[in-house]
Amino acid sequence: MSELRITVLDQLEQLEELVLDGSRIPFSGGRLVNEQDAIELMDALREALPGQIEQADELIRQRESFIVKARQQAEEIVAQARREREQLIQNASVRQEAERQSSEMREQARQQCEQVLLQARQQAAQAEQEHQTRLAQMEQQFAARRQHLEQEAQGRRQQMEQEATERNRLLLEQHERSRQQSLQELEGIRQEGLRIQRESQAEAERLQNDALQFRQQTQQQCEQLIARSRQESATVQEGANRYAEQVLGELEGRLKDLSQVVLAGRRELVRMQTEESVTASRPTTSASSPAEAAEGSGGSVSRARRAASRLRQVAGGKG
Secondary structure, three states: HHHHHHHHHHHHHHHHHHHHEEEEOOOOEEOOOOHHHHHHHHHHHHHHHHHHHHHHHHHHHHHHHHHHHHHHHHHHHHHHHHHHHHHHHHHHHHHHHHHHEEEEEHHHHHHHHHHHHHHHHHHHHHHHHHHHHHHHHHHHHHHHHHHHHHHHOOOHHHHHHHHHHHHHHHHHHHHHHHHHHHHHHHHHHHHHHHHHHHHHHHHHHHHHHHHHHHHHHHHHHHHHHHHHHHHHHHHHHHHHHHHHHHHHHHHHHHHHHHHHHHHHHHHHHHHHHHHHHHHHHHOOOOOOOOHHHHHHHHHHHHHHHHHHHHHHHHHHHHH
16 A cells, blocks of 8 residues: 555656646746646556555455454364363263262272171071070970989989980080181171272272373373464464565565656656756757757657656556
């Protein structure tokens, strides 16, 4: 847009200089201006103006397109980050579910151990009660038999006492074996409960380690995603800066070229004005005055036309 403004202003200044350099008409405010030069300058201005306006509009459209594209990429990056954050939240809920299941498994193992111990105690108490009942029954039978034997014969008392002693010894041995067996079963049940408790504790520790490892992995993935998002944003910003620098460099080069063309045109106009002033001040003879004056005027006009034509060609090529 700055190139357009400078070019149009320079051409308007040339047109103004052409008008101001014209000869003033006596007793009026008008000036005599070379119509052909003025038309050529206005044609050059008319030809350069649309192309430069179109170029400025194209630059504005490209800038708006680039801004829209950068905004879309930023929105896509934000949406991707939000989706990954939701996925991480879901993974955290999975870890909470694993901890809850681990707690439930520990509670179930503890309840099973307590239930097994309670059943073992109930079985031991029931065995002890049955043994006491059996002993009471046997004692009742022994007392009845003893009374019966005492009534039958005094002679068989000693034999019955020996038999009773032997039977008591056998019963005591059987009771001791039953008690030892019950203690062994109770110890086996206790060992089984301890084994179940150790396995439950090991399983809970394993689940906890897995949850901790999963948490570390998800944290690393989050850090990687954040780093990648920042790198992509930096890349987009760097590309935008490079594109802006390139466009500004091209505009600066074109401005330099146009400045050189304008300076050359001004030097040519100065040279032409100098030659006209020298020609006007040169003394002429009566015989060759009209021809030389016409030739000098025609040469100045032709040079002015050639300079305006070159300026128009340069302006048209740059546009």
